[in-house]
Amino acid sequence: MFSDTLNYFLLAYIWNISVDFTAFKMNVVETTGLAKDALHIYVGVGVYLLCLFVLRPIIKSQGIRSFIALIIVTGIALLGEYLDNRETIESLGLAGLSRDQLIASIRDLINTCLLSYVLFALNKWTTVFRPTNKPTALTRRHKKTDY
Numbered sequence: 001m002f003s004d005t006l007n008y009f010l011l012a013y014i015w016n017i018s019v020d021f022t023a024f025k026m027n028v029v030e031t032t033g034l035a036k037d038a039l040h041i042y043v044g045v046g047v048y049l050l051c052l053f054v055l056r057p058i059i060k061s062q063g064i065r066s067f068i069a070l071i072i073v074t075g076i077a078l079l080g081e082y083l084d085n086r087e088t089i090e091s092l093g094l095a096g097l098s099r100d101q102l103i104a105s106i107r108d109l110i111n112t113c114l115l116s117y118v119l120f121a122l123n124k125w126t127t128v129f130r131p132t133n134k135p136t137a138l139t140r141r142h143k144k145t146d147y
Helices: 002-032 036-055 062-084 086-092 099-125
Strands: none
Touching: 002 036, 002 062, 036 062, 036 099, 062 086, 062 099
């Protein structure tokens, strides 16, 4: 009895999140005047950079921190696509998605994740984000007594 009631309230809560997500997304598009594709790019890069910033005091290794941030960006992109197509997936399953819905979802996933993946790859396999030379001191001390 209790678990049925809990499941009902949980499903109602998830339904409200889905409806609120769609309304929130439409409000952001109307308020900013940006295209949905541009907003996907901003969200992907914003989440990636925010994760790098938030995880900095927790995880000291830059490589691990950027990989975890990449996983979080991918997870949020997948969650957003699930919420976009929730009604179709719940009623007909994944096979019920039309070709247009699949193409739109793949495009949204690429727009959300691509730049984060490129930044990750540039950081991991190139020296673009590494200093080219050692910083030099602005003043030189000649003797140990020159404090």
